[in-house]
Amino acid sequence: MLPTPVTRRLFGLACLLILLFAVNGCDQQPGKGDPAKETALDHAAKHLDPVYICPMHAHIVQNNPGSCPVCGMDLEQRKPPAAKPDTTVQLSPDVVQKLGVRTARVEEGKLWKFIKTVGYVTYNERRTSVVTTRTYGWIENLGVRTVGREVKKGQLLLELYSPDFLETQKEFIAAQKKDQSGTLKKYGARQESVPSRDYLRYLEISESMANEIARTGKPKHRIPIYAPQHGVIIRHEVKKHQFVEPDYPLFVIADLTSVWVEADVYEHQLDWIKPGLPTEIEVQALPGRRFQGQLTYIYPELDPKTRTLKVRLLVNNPDLKLKPNMFAQVRILGGPKEKALKIPREALIVTGERESVIRVLGNGKFKPVDVVTGMRSRGEVEIIKGLKKGDRIVVSGQFLIDSEANLQASFRRFGSNQGK
Secondary structure, eight states: OOOOHHHHHHHHHHHHHHHHHHHHHHHTSTTOOOGGGSOHHHHHHHTSOOEEEOSSOTTOEESSOOBOTTTOOBOEEEOOOOOOOOOOEEOOHHHHHHHTOEEEEOEEEEEEEEEEEEEEEEEOGGGEEEEOOSSOEEEESOOOOSTTOEEOTTOEEEEEEOHHHHHHHHHHHHHHHBOTTSOBOOGGGOOOOSHHHHHHHHTTOOHHHHHHHHHHOOOOSEEEEEOSSSEEEEEEOOOTTOEEOTTOOOEEEEOTTEEEEEEEEEGGGOSSOOTTOEEEEEETTSTTOOEEEEEEEEEEEEOTTTOEEEEEEEEEOTTOOOOTTOEEEEEEEEEEEEEEEEEEGGGOEEOSSOEEEEEEEETTEEEEEEOEEEEEETTEEEEEESOOTTOEEEEESHHHHHHHHHHHHHHHHHHHHHTO
């Protein structure tokens, strides 16, 4: 049966009486402030059922006071959340002009991925050679005596007198004189598979020297050791007449026509870092000059103290201006990011706890808004959360407005606490 007009009017009157009784009941509660001055959230918080929890076991929750069944401690009442104070600031046009407030709109556009960091120039280990010897002996005819000397590939570094080398040559010469029938071998029919010849190869004796020994039948008294590459002597570990063991490091030669630069990248910047990205290097010793490089390697482990990851850059150094251990300013270029929501860098307010901007509401009203930022590039900041395209924000004078908003919010909280 459909309700009649009289029935509907009686039902509405009953609802109104129930509402008035609820409001009057709230007003009569002792210790409460004026209900006309409290917000809807404050009013609703007063009527929430109390909840009691254990301070040691958060999963113990009851609607009534009592003791924790686990540890026996008295349950504590959980207070309802306090209403968030309004942080809107109202300024007159005269004050806005005196503060020099400038605004800008949140735009959507292109941002260039760009990391600026620091690093140090090091040797290119792929162009570094360690000169050793395969046998024991004494150093003679030392051709390079100091660190820092530039050498060319194939340049004689030293000669090594080795009894082991002399004995091997004698065996090799004896094997070249006769074949199985006792006939002397000719120059073009030498035996190359004898053990002594293989041992000469192990000693890194060149083919030309081995052929000369076989042809003349006269042993060489010293093993010549040549530079395996072009570069600079960065370690010099021997002296004349010094006795050395096999595999002893005699020299370390580094080619400085290309160097490595090791730089640190912060953890939050690792999203788009990958090998192959172009880089730019600047050093204080050469102001205004930029060296082009490439990111070639990303180390697998972060530094637990600095929370940074080390990356390696390969930089050409044809005129040898970059020296190892130089301090370098590094820029890693990652290409453009399309359709990024961005604001001017000067509009961002950064504190130890949050990042925020001042949003323009219109009619002289301003409100601080917390935001989540992304990458920073050339005076612009990406906004991931908190703003939308077209919002107007303050780019000059925002710190004074933010301070005023925080001050007003503190006064409101102080006033609400005083009334309780």
